[in-house]
Amino acid sequence: MRPDLARIRRRLRTACAEAGVPADDRGRLVLAVTLLAEPALTAGETVDVTTAVSDHRLAVTVRLDHAASRDALPLLPERGDGETLTWHLTGGRRVAPADPDDDRATREEMLALVARADTLAHEQRDLKHELAETNSGVLAMYVELEQRDEQLRRAHAAIFRELEDALRPRPPAVPGLELAVHYSPTDQDSPTGGDLYDWFVLPGGRVHVTLVDAVGHGVTSTRHALTVTHAIRTLALEGHPFRDLIAHASRTLAPIEPGLMATVLLARMDPATGRTEFANGGHPEPVLVTSAGAARLLPAPIPGRGVGFPDPGSRELVDVVLAPGDTVLLYTDGLVESRKDLDEGQARLLTVAAAHRALPAASLPRELVTRMHDVVLHADDTVVLALRRTPAAGAH
Incomplete structure (x- = not known):
């Protein structure tokens, strides 16, 4: 994000906190000003934003070099000529400042x-x-x-x-590794749901991937899944052992979110060597597709349980070494339960994945969803992640 746009957003959030504007109204204001300011700043134009707080009321004025359309804004200004737009919001008691991130x-x-x-x-x-x-x-x-x-x-x-x-991060750029994702929601008009993922590069160069399927539907399941991904990211970056992350996250979140339940699959890959570990908490097994065409499940010897379940954690780690051209698929159960039969779905997934192994990694997740959802008797949110080691991973 451009530094000047980031400063504008921080200024708006600070003023909203002073006036006691709730988070939903603050979000509509910040998004409306962002939609106006971002194209102007990108074009090198001037954007002037002023705020005034008085008696729990907030006035915000945006001045642009050129008139801008306001029809599609999530919060319409009370007045303005296209170049100068003004909003007035009523707050209440002072609220906690917004997260600085x-x-x-x-x-x-x-x-x-x-x-x-x-x-x-x-x-x-x-x-x-x-x-x-x-x-x-x-x-x-x-x-x-x-x-x-x-x-x-x-x-x-x-x-x-x-x-x-905000909810579905873009894949990190990692030499020697191709990462791709496709998300298919149950409701095509809404991106929310309990199937979320996270991926980031750890100090030292290894790639960490988290895939979560929270129990439930709608906004609550989204919040639960987001809470789990954030907890695991924090614990991972603090250096907690990979084997203990699921159990540690469950213990940490139990007093905060007592009703939270979610299956979790973790992967950690070294792009230079291809060594990949998996920790599984009640989640469908990942699939390994070799460059030679074979496809197989990677089940843990002793299945683990997810966050919020009794005795949570991954009992055993699965450890494989990916050769250049090999691909690992991580997915939520919506991919393999569309015909209401998990075993049949996983068997069909192995066949489809092997048949389409030559596709570019960027196209593979979408193609798998299309092929697997040719018949849908049970609709559910679906996430498919592809991790492919490329020949460059071993090059020096």
Whole structure:
């Protein structure tokens, strides 16, 4: 993110905290100003943002070099001529400052916005049902509701685009390793769900991957999955043993989120040697596809249990060495349970993965989902991750 855009976002969040503006309204304001300021700053233009807090009310004014459209903004300004736009927000008691990390603050705002949108959607459905039982005068109100629907859909589109970026990180660039992902939600209109992943490079160059499938649906499962990925990332970067990460995360989160339950699959790969370890907490087994064409599951000798389950943790690690051209597939159960038969789904996955091993790693996850979901008797969120060691991994 450009430094000047980051400063604008921090300034808005600080002013919102002083005025007591809640996280969902803060998120709509920050996103609206971002959508206006980012293209202007990229074009080298000037963006002036001023804030004023008085008696739990916040006034924000944005001045641009050129007029900008405000139709698709998630929070419309109260007035403005296109070049100068002004918002007034009412707060309450002073709230805690936003997280100084922009990504974490954005996640907090996006989750609050999704929760608010979910509440509004329920309220809107209830209202439509009540209106359907009234007299013919509801027709004019239906017209107004349709207009609100359209505004809400446009706001959702902007919110969901930023939420996708916050919840689903892009793969890190690692020499000797190709990483790819495809996510297929149950509801195509919403990116939220309990299937989340995280990947990052550890000090020393090894790549850590976390795949989580939280029990439940909707915003709550998203929050639970995000909590698990953050906990494991923190523990991993603190240097806790790989074998103990799932159990340690479960013990850490138990008093904070007593209702949280999630299966977890961890992978840790050294791109230089191809050595890859897996820790499995109740998750479907990963698949190894060799460059020669063979595909097999990598089950743990003693299955482990996930976060929030009794006696959690990975009982045994699975250790394999990937040759150049070999690919490991990590996935959630939505990939193999579309026909309501896990064993049949995993057998079919081995056949499909072997048949399409020659595809570029970037295309493989999407192709697997397309082939595996040719018949869907049970719809569920699906994440597929591909990790392929390339010949450059062993080159010096």
